[in-house]
Amino acid sequence: MPRTIGVVLFPQFELLDVFGPMEMFGVLPEQFSIRMLGPSTDPVASTQGPRTDIDHAYEDAPPLDVLFVPGGAGTRVHAEDERLLGWLRRRAEQAEIVASVCTGAASLAMAGVLDGYRATSNKRAFQWVTEQGPNVEWVKEARWVQDRNRWTSSGVAAGIDMALALIASLHGEEVAQTIADRTEYDWHRDAAWDPFAAKNGLV
Amino acid sequence: MPRTIGVVLFPQFELLDVFGPMEMFGVLPEQFSIRMLGPSTDPVASTQGPRTDIDHAYEDAPPLDVLFVPGGAGTRVHAEDERLLGWLRRRAEQAEIVASVCTGAASLAMAGVLDGYRATSNKRAFQWVTEQGPNVEWVKEARWVQDRNRWTSSGVAAGIDMALALIASLHGEEVAQTIADRTEYDWHRDAAWDPFAAKNGLV
Numbered sequence: 024m025p026r027t028i029g030v031v032l033f034p035q036f037e038l039l040d041v042f043g044p045m046e047m048f049g050v051l052p053e054q055f056s057i058r059m060l061g062p063s064t065d066p067v068a069s070t071q072g073p074r075t076d077i078d079h080a081y082e083d084a085p086p087l088d089v090l091f092v093p094g095g096a097g098t099r100v101h102a103e104d105e106r107l108l109g110w111l112r113r114r115a116e117q118a119e120i121v122a123s124v125c126t127g128a129a130s131l132a133m134a135g136v137l138d139g140y141r142a143t144s145n146k147r148a149f150q151w152v153t154e155q156g157p158n159v160e161w162v163k164e165a166r167w168v169q170d171r172n173r174w175t176s177s178g179v180a181a182g183i184d185m186a187l188a189l190i191a192s193l194h195g196e197e198v199a200q201t202i203a204d205r206t207e208y209d210w211h212r213d214a215a216w217d218p219f220a221a222k223n224g225l226v
Numbered sequence: 227m228p229r230t231i232g233v234v235l236f237p238q239f240e241l242l243d244v245f246g247p248m249e250m251f252g253v254l255p256e257q258f259s260i261r262m263l264g265p266s267t268d269p270v271a272s273t274q275g276p277r278t279d280i281d282h283a284y285e286d287a288p289p290l291d292v293l294f295v296p297g298g299a300g301t302r303v304h305a306e307d308e309r310l311l312g313w314l315r316r317r318a319e320q321a322e323i324v325a326s327v328c329t330g331a332a333s334l335a336m337a338g339v340l341d342g343y344r345a346t347s348n349k350r351a352f353q354w355v356t357e358q359g360p361n362v363e364w365v366k367e368a369r370w371v372q373d374r375n376r377w378t379s380s381g382v383a384a385g386i387d388m389a390l391a392l393i394a395s396l397h398g399e400e401v402a403q404t405i406a407d408r409t410e411y412d413w414h415r416d417a418a419w420d421p422f423a424a425k426n427g428l429v
Binding site for chain 1: 241249252253262273279349380384
């Protein structure tokens with residue numbers, strides 16, 4: 024049985040936050056089944072324009088093995104979206120793995136899902152994100168952070184490196200490297216590699 | 227006026243071929259307007275599963291400044307799709323820039339659009355792709371190739387590096403580097419960088 028990945032979409036999600044990782048998981052259809060979730064079953068538009076079809080409204084999603092939360096400009100209004108935050112809280116309790124890319128960590132933090140965990144996020148939006156989760160142990164310099172079953176990555180493209188690391192943790196390094204080679208992707212295997220922390224004055 | 231990018235979708239397109247480059251172009255909405263094109267206005271499913279909404283059927287697309295052709299498993303049937311190939315041929319004549327990612331170069335080659343040009347493609351599928359264009363000067367080792375207004379990249383993730391190089395050629399290196407930094411992407415600026423040619427026994 025493949026693991027079900029629930030991708031939490033919302034208006035103005037960031038394209039690559041979603042489709043970078045889904046490319047990597049999607050190479051293994053026998054291991055991962057991707058379901059796109061939205062506020063309703065209407066297509067959801069990204070910040071960049073393209074719209075994605077939705078498989079299930081949040082509440083109608085099947086049980087999720089991986090709860091996957093991308094970031095994007097749309098994250099900014101999630102603090103007032105108790106429907107989304109309550110749903111994230113409940114689904115995070117049930118999921119085997121909770122993962123975010125970029126400012127998706129802010130949505131998880133608003134829901135309290137990262138309280139007591141180490142986590143990271145987009146380096147340009149770092150101050151705003153960390154203000155959303157005063158009880159999170161934020162890591163300034165990291166490509167991604169894994170703490171128990173919570174995986175959080177830095178901005179946008181960092182999600183690809185985290186996805187490969189997550190695949191490696193479940194299916195071995197060799198499988199992840201094969202996916203990187205097939206997609207001609209130069210995988211950063213080191214979670215501590217993060218030139219963008221310094222570029223944004225965080226270290 | 228922004229340049230209009232027409233993204234040529236088809237069933238079983240490869241997710242990252244499309245959304246890696248569109249992330250980069252999408253950071254500059256005043257410079258680039260992204261239009262998703264399909265066989266009809268019905269949503270189109272990727273090889274990985276997620277479905278994308280379509281703005282226009284091929285024939286109803288507005289004039290395109292950039293004709294953008296991704297690859298994917300669906301490319302394999304394009305040799306018999308004279309509707310698509312004829313349309314590609316006509317639109318390529320009118321476009322300022324013609325670009326492909328991965329096996330998208332095979333679709334362009336089948337349409338004759340790369341005849342007399344240097345070009346590259348996915349390194350795992352390289353033999354099949356090159357058989358689709360006997361009059362193309364195929365380059366075995368390259369992250370991407372630019373020959374006049376034809377830009378072709380290697381497999382999947384290579385499209386991101388090509389997109390940034392294309393943006394640099396239109397708007398300057400500094401703009402492209404700013405986009406790479408904002409998306410926390412480790413841009414390979416060297417078109418000759420290509421470890422995947424050797425990994426696939428091409429050099």
